[in-house]
Amino acid sequence: MVTPCPVSPGSPAAPAGRGDNDTNLRAPVKKSRRPRLRRKQPLQPLSPCPLPGYSGVCDLFEYPSSGSDGADSPAATRAVQQSVQLDLRTFRDYGQSCYAFRKARESHFHAREALARQPQVTAESRCRLLSWLIPVHRQFGLSFESLCLTVNTMDRFLATTPVAADCFQLLGVTSLLIACKQVEVHPPRVEQLLALCCGAFSRQQLCNLERIVLHKLRFSLGAPTISFFLEHFTHARVDAGQAPAAQALEAQALARTVAELSLADYAFRSYAPSLLAVCCLALADRMLQLPRPVDLRLGGHPEPELQDCLGKLRLLVAINGTSLAHMLPLQIFEKCSLSPSLK
Known part of the structure; x- marks a missing residue:
């Protein structure tokens, strides 16, 4: 059974003689909209400080000039990266499962x-x-x-x-x-x-x-990246006792910088992210002259592809040695050899 809606006293269908409720009636009040907050000042450009050794793309695109919020500087970024600590407990619980899942889906996103x-x-x-x-x-x-x-x-x-x-x-x-x-x-x-x-x-x-x-892209966005594989291989070597945590983090920071250079070079698109990650890490170990470099067979890739990628990365580092000096923290760059032995 449908219950009829109650008739309000102020409606035309309301019975007469209810003057005692007239005092409770109020005229509709239009709600005032709150004023929208607008930026009073225009976006301030970032300080135009291009990296020395910059490749000179200003002739095609303007250098970044956006409104950053203060601490978004390269120095602040390096400080955040250096403060990253290895979470070995989480790695032991979930590291291998995450690696197996992402490694299996790597070709789908490549x-x-x-x-x-x-x-x-x-x-x-x-x-x-x-x-x-x-x-x-x-x-x-x-x-x-x-x-x-x-x-x-x-x-x-x-x-x-x-x-x-x-x-x-x-x-x-x-x-x-x-x-x-x-x-x-x-x-x-x-x-x-x-x-x-x-x-x-x-x-x-x-x-x-x-x-x-x-x-x-059909909203399929969770791609396995070089960044993920670098972190996984770094955790794996520290957990296995192959390198101290401090040395492993320095090698990871250097490998990340080498990987940045490779992202802009279309010649490296033929290599899977896991292969690039292990090669960047191996090259970083040799540049830092670590006593126990990472094993190239860690990602399960064929030896010819590994050697080919490693050789191209070594040439890339040799060409962009000046840029590396300004992309890396000073304490890491001072330990680097820009002509590492690949043996």
């Missing part, structure tokens, strides 16, 4: 030929864009995982959809936004990312491209 369907985007333009995005991620104080996911998202989208040359920079900042939403506690704001592009794109264009990228 775009080996990202530029095969690109008539306008070339390996050179990709290198220039990433040479611009790497300082951007450092200026914002973002994690290395965010940078790896940015490159993975961008390359996988390039493998599925042709991109015009004048939209390539927008794809880069959109991929950075998608990656930061997955990893960072405080991702960059859309206004900050648009400021990096000097007003070349609108907020609506960025949001539309974000939807397109997510649709093309």
